[in-house]
Each structure stands twice: as C-alpha cells, then as structure tokens.
Amino acid sequence: MEAVDRINQAHGKETIGLAAAGFPGEREWAMKRQKRSPRYTTRWDELPVAFA
Template sequence: MKASRRLLEPIYRDGYGYKKAGVCLYNIRPSRPHQESLFGRHREEDEALMDAVDQITREHGKSALNLAAAGMPSGRDWTMKRQNRSPRYTTRWDELPIAEV
C-alpha cells in the first residue's frame, strides 16, 4: 500500500474521476527457498500475517480487506460492466449479425 501511494501521489489530479481496482497476487513465495513444516506454516509467519491484517484494518477500516471467496460484503450490490462484453453470435441466434442487401 505504501508503494502504491508513493507511486500514485505524483500523478493524482483533483477533479478527475477515478475507478477503484483490485489486485490479485498468486504464488507469493519467499526469496530464499525453505523447507515447509510438516503441519503447515510456521507460527511466526501466521502471527506476522495477522499483525499486517490488523494494521490495515485499523488504518483503513473493516471493509479494506476481504477474502475473494467470501463474495461482496452484505449491503453492497455489484453488477458486471457489460458495455465491453464480446459478442456471443457463436452461441446466441439473436445476436447474429444481419447482412442487408
């Protein structure tokens, strides 16, 4: 979060509309290889992760972090933006292009 703020502050302009976006990070691994514990992660790693989550929650509120599998928080409606959806004319008869002579 600190890095993203540091990078965005110089280009932010007041009065322009901005969209909220999310970032998914997959397969994050330490820079040095290590042997995993037989029973999962190390307790120190769990505590460090929970400390980070607690700090983000304190600074940005309870709705700052959510599990992706949990869906949207209750009370917030979400709909997909369909204006950029690809045409479905390979599967929908009513969307076939019509050639006029």
C-alpha cells in the first residue's frame, strides 16, 4: 500500500489502485437500507449489534 500511495502522490490521485475497488467514475455503490428501522436515529434499542 505504501508503493500505491507513493505512486498516487507522484502522479495524481487514483493513478493506480486495487482491482477489487473498480474503475474510478464507474463505482455505483449505495448503502442497502432494506433492514433499517424507520426510527434508526431515535431508538437506541433498535440499533444492530455486532460481536467480534
């Protein structure tokens, strides 16, 4: 990653990157909101819990 960062600093943002990230300008990512609570900002007990 240091090499990628150095190349991008020297030659411009997104000169090179990881293949899994897709091509700049063609990324059509959006958050999935199907399972979000209608009160997701006001009900702490409805927030999802992640265990590691």
